[in-house]
Amino acid sequence: xxxxxxxxxxSTYQQVHENRTEQFLREGFVLSExxxxxxxxxxxxxxxxxxxxxxxxxxxxxxxxEVVEGHGPHAMxxxxxxxxxxxxxxxxxxxxxxxxxPTHNQFHHVHRYNTFGDGDDRVExxxxxxxxxxxxxxxxxLREFYYEHIDELNPWPSP
Amino acid sequence: xxxxxxxxxxxxxxxxxxxxxxxxxxxxxxLPLNGRGRVIAAKIRTFEQRYEITSAQLLAxxxxxxxxxxxxxxxxxxxxxAKARGDR
Numbered sequence: 001x002x003x004x005x006x007x008x009x010x011s012t013y014q015q016v017h018e019n020r021t022e023q024f025l026r027e028g029f030v031l032s033e034x035x036x037x038x039x040x041x042x043x044x045x046x047x048x049x050x051x052x053x054x055x056x057x058x059x060x061x062x063x064x065x066e067v068v069e070g071h072g073p074h075a076m077x078x079x080x081x082x083x084x085x086x087x088x089x090x091x092x093x094x095x096x097x098x099x100x101x102p103t104h105n106q107f108h109h110v111h112r113y114n115t116f117g118d119g120d121d122r123v124e125x126x127x128x129x130x131x132x133x134x135x136x137x138x139x140x141x142l143r144e145f146y147y148e149h150i151d152e153l154n155p156w157p158s159p
Numbered sequence: 160x161x162x163x164x165x166x167x168x169x170x171x172x173x174x175x176x177x178x179x180x181x182x183x184x185x186x187x188x189x190l191p192l193n194g195r196g197r198v199i200a201a202k203i204r205t206f207e208q209r210y211e212i213t214s215a216q217l218l219a220x221x222x223x224x225x226x227x228x229x230x231x232x233x234x235x236x237x238x239x240x241a242k243a244r245g246d247r
Binding site for chain 1: 163164169178181182184186188192193219221222224230234237239240245
């Protein structure tokens with residue numbers, strides 16, 4: 001696999017992840033996060049946790065990285081499973097990006113929810129690797145959602 | 160207990176400290192699932208008990224459309240996928 005989801009050194013993956021997370025924290029869209037890298041075992045590393053964003057937006061992250069080659073921080077890793085679930089506290093779901101399931105939606109896809117309406121969702125297949133977002137691209141999308149819905153997300157302006 | 164490190168902690172470390180932490184994570188990742196496997200199995204069992212169906216029944220229900228994939232069920236599916244990968 002080539003492109004943005006190609007195998008990369010774990011140290012590079014972590015550095016890019018930290019740089020992007022720090023940018024979101026510094027600009028103030030991400031308010032806090034508790035993501036952890038964990039030795040999953042059986043050749044996998046997990047990255048999981050929650051990112052609390054402006055407007056009561058929450059992003060739950062579950063990722064599995066496979067160690068495909070090498071040892072130590074420079075081992076090559078590749079994302080093999082992911083779940084990015086975003087919702088507004090007390091309101092409803094926004095979206096969920098995830099990989100193929102075994103018996104239904106057997107392709108990369110995103111659930112997009114009618115957050116401020118009936119809460120129903122529609123499933124959209126993700127046709128190309130490039131269209132499959134990275135974690136920071138999901139945060140970019142949620143920031144856009146925040147600005148598009150800022151009045152609904154912050155209905156009670158400060159006095 | 161599987162070794163883990165907070166992303167935020169990594170950001171505040173020196174390059175040498177960060178190197179050591181990443182090394183521990185990668186080296187631990189090469190080991191068998193062991194305790195982690197039991198944690199995942201327990202997460203799956205919790206879903207099965209909460210919904211009063213087996214994971215196999217869930218997959219069948221999703222396939223025939225009698226069950227909707229909710230946010231919580233998608234997490235159940237994620238752990239099933241993780242367990243399958245760990246068991247290979």
